[in-house]
Amino acid sequence: xxxxxxxxxxxxxxxxxxxxxxxxxxxxxxxxxxxxxxxxxxxxxxxxxxxxxxxxxxxxxxxxxxxxxxxxxxxxxxxxxxxxxxxxxxxxxxxxxxxxxxxxxxxxxxxxxxx
Amino acid sequence: xxxxxxxxxxxxxxxxxxxxxxxxxxxxxxxxxxxxxxxxxxxxxxxxxxxxxxxxxxxxxxxxxxxxxxxxxxxxxxxxxxxxxxxxxxxxxxxxxxxxxxxxxxxxxxxxxx
Numbered sequence: 043x044x045x046x047x048x049x050x051x052x053x054x055x056x057x058x059x060x061x062x063x064x065x066x067x068x069x070x071x072x073x074x075x076x077x078x079x080x081x082x083x084x085x086x087x088x089x090x091x092x093x094x095x096x097x098x099x100x101x102x103x104x105x106x107x108x109x110x111x112x113x114x115x116x117x118x119x120x121x122x123x124x125x126x127x128x129x130x131x132x133x134x135x136x137x138x139x140x141x142x143x144x145x146x147x148x149x150x151x152x153x154x155x156x157x
Numbered sequence: 158x159x160x161x162x163x164x165x166x167x168x169x170x171x172x173x174x175x176x177x178x179x180x181x182x183x184x185x186x187x188x189x190x191x192x193x194x195x196x197x198x199x200x201x202x203x204x205x206x207x208x209x210x211x212x213x214x215x216x217x218x219x220x221x222x223x224x225x226x227x228x229x230x231x232x233x234x235x236x237x238x239x240x241x242x243x244x245x246x247x248x249x250x251x252x253x254x255x256x257x258x259x260x261x262x263x264x265x266x267x268x269x270x271x
Contacts, residue, residue: 046199077259087200087247087262133199137258145190145260147199 044069046134048148055124056156062109063119063151065134071095073139076117078108081131081150090132093117094139124155160184163248163263171271176235178266180248182228188251189231190215190260191223193244200247206231238270 045068055061067076078090093101093108101108109118117136121128134148160183170176180189188207192200192215202215204223212223220242222234235242248263 048199075258079260085245085265087249087260087265089259089261092259135200135260139258145200145202147192147201149197149199 044071044136044138044144044146046136046146046148048134048151050151051149052152052154054154054156055121057126058123060120060122061124061153063121063132063134063153065117065119065148067115067117067134067136067146069115069136069138071138075137075139076108076110077135077137077145078106078117078119079133079135080128081133082127083130087133091119121153126155126157129153129155161248161250161261161263163246163266165266166264167267169269169271170238172239173237176238176268176270178233178246178248178268180231180233180263182231182250184250185228186250187228189225190249191221191231191233192247192249193217193242194247194265195244203233203246235268238268240270242268243270244268 047066074095076093080088091103091106093110105122107120131150131152133150135145137145162181164179190205191203194200201217203221206212206225224232246266249260251258
């Protein structure tokens with residue numbers, strides 16, 4: 043069975059500092075995709091970044107990077123130079139790449155950026 | 158903008174009444190999904206569709222049914238709503254290419270069952 047664990051229900055970070063949001067996963071699939079989504083207080087879900095299990099390089103998208111450690115089954119999101127607008131819920135998700143109809147989400151981390 | 162609209166966006170209903178939520182997409186994507194979001198649980202898959210009249214259950218499908226008679230519309234029905242179905246419901250489609258498959262979400266429908 044697939045499982046996504048986000049152990050940090052809430053976090054604070056000072057504006058302009060970097061922050062790491064933890065995500066571990068459990069799967070028996072050899073090929074899978076890892077995703078991060080942002081949910082601001084307005085409620086919409088925003089796709090941030092994707093990492094394939096066979097990608098050798100860590101994914102980056104602007105200020106977002108995904109620290110992928112396959113052996114440890116972790117896919118942490120790193121946000122550099124935090125901004126007030128980064129305050130939101132963040133969800134880690136996983137899907138087998140052969141079967142993109144199954145996405146499994148973690149319970150989320152609420153990030154608060156302090157001015 | 159992924160071209161997904163959900164209706165209604167907010168609904169309050171009473172226990173035992175039927176409720177239908179509609180998801181409409183303009184992207185002509187094959188896969189559509191219904192998720193529910195509850196505090197402490199993230200998003201959980203209710204049902205999904207992989208084509209017209211082709212649907213399957215997710216992890217929390219009890220009490221829900223779906224229908225997809227056209228590519229662009231995916232309906233979620235609560236035949237007899239219960240208080241445990243009070244939640245925020247999200248529709249999603251797969252938007253990206255073959256190698257990514259990221260989900261794009263609608264704006265959500267907040268359902269309150271009294």
